[in-house]
Every structure is written in structure tokens, then in C-alpha cells.
Amino acid sequence: MAFFGFDVVADVAMHLQAGMSYASAELVHLIFETVAVLGLGYAVITLRQYLRLLQVEAESSKETIHMLRGNFDEVLRDKFKEWSLTAAERDVTLLIIRGLSVADIAAARNTAQGTIKAQSTSIFRKIGVGSKTELMSVIIDEFLDTSYHDGLSAQ
Structure with a gap:
């Protein structure tokens, strides 16, 4: 030019x-x-x-993503308390949310697959779901519901 x-x-x-x-x-x-x-x-x-x-x-x-990530962590912590999950169950739940298989979770936690299966069953029972898909659905619904209400209160 x-x-x-x-x-x-x-x-x-x-x-x-x-x-x-x-x-x-x-x-x-x-x-x-x-x-x-x-x-x-x-x-x-x-x-x-x-x-x-x-x-x-x-x-x-970037700020929105950072805020949502923080909200998601907060929602998870609150739900874990509400569901009375043990520390081990919380770890397993997080790994399930990340999409790891039972074998991968067992390897990551250095435990037997049977232990992970038992913990998963306990987690599902406490939460009131029957599968990983239902678990994800409950968590996403809780997060979206919380984010929606937080968004309304911010306005």
C-alpha cells in the first residue's frame, strides 16, 4: 500500500x-x-x-471457559458431597467422566479391575444410575442447571 x-x-x-x-x-x-x-x-x-x-x-x-471450568469443578465437589462418595470413589468417578475404561482406571489407580468394578457399582448405586452414560447425563444435567441459574443471577 x-x-x-x-x-x-x-x-x-x-x-x-x-x-x-x-x-x-x-x-x-x-x-x-x-x-x-x-x-x-x-x-x-x-x-x-x-x-x-x-x-x-x-x-x-478464555475467561468464560475458565469460569465454566471452575463452575464445573465446584458442581462436581458439591455433588460428590451430596452423594457421600469416598475419596477413592471420587477419583474413580472423575476417571469415568474422563472416559477411561475399567482397565485404564485400574492401571491409573494401581488397583485390580475387580476393585474398580466394585467401586463403580457403589458409585452408581449412591448416585442412582445404572451405567456410565447415565452418570454422565446426571453430571451434565447438574452442571447445565447450575450454569443456567448462575447465568440468570449474574444478569
Whole structure:
């Protein structure tokens, strides 16, 4: 853009210094070049403003994600207390939520798969569900319900 702007200014200055007038083809060329430089300048300014807007939105999204992550942790802690889960059951529940299999949970906790199955059964019984899918559904419902009410109170 700077090159084209300099070209237009240099062209006009050269013609003024020489006292020459523009032929119609040269004048049309100069007009088009001037319009192009102005268009490029407008595009650069618009893109910079749009970039700033995107940066503000990205920062806002990061803050929202951070807040939601904190809310999710808080909801989980509250629900774990409400369900009277032991520390081991809380750990297993978190690993179930993350999508780990019984074998993976057993390996991560350095326990037998049978222990994990027994803990899972106890967790499901305390929560009142029959499967991992139902567990996820209950947790997501609780989180969405809490987030919805928090959003209303913030307004």
C-alpha cells in the first residue's frame, strides 16, 4: 500500500514540477490508482479493527471457559458431597467422566479391575444410575442447571 501511495504522490509531484498536464489515459490511470490506494488503506484499517475485535472476543472466550471450568469443578465437589462418595470413589468417578475404561482406571489407580468394578457399582448405586452414560447425563444435567441459574443471577 505504501508503495502505491508513494507512486501516486510521486507521479502528481513529477507532473506538477514539469508543468505538464495529464493526458486522458494518464488521468484515468491516476484516478484508478488513487482509488486503489484509498481502498487498500480502508481495507488495512478495517482489518486491524476486526483483528482487535477478534482478540477481545478470544480473551472473553478464555475467561468464560475458565469460569465454566471452575463452575464445573465446584458442581462436581458439591455433588460428590451430596452423594457421600469416598475419596477413592471420587477419583474413580472423575476417571469415568474422563472416559477411561475399567482397565485404564485400574492401571491409573494401581488397583485390580475387580476393585474398580466394585467401586463403580457403589458409585452408581449412591448416585442412582445404572451405567456410565447415565452418570454422565446426571453430571451434565447438574452442571447445565447450575450454569443456567448462575447465568440468570449474574444478569
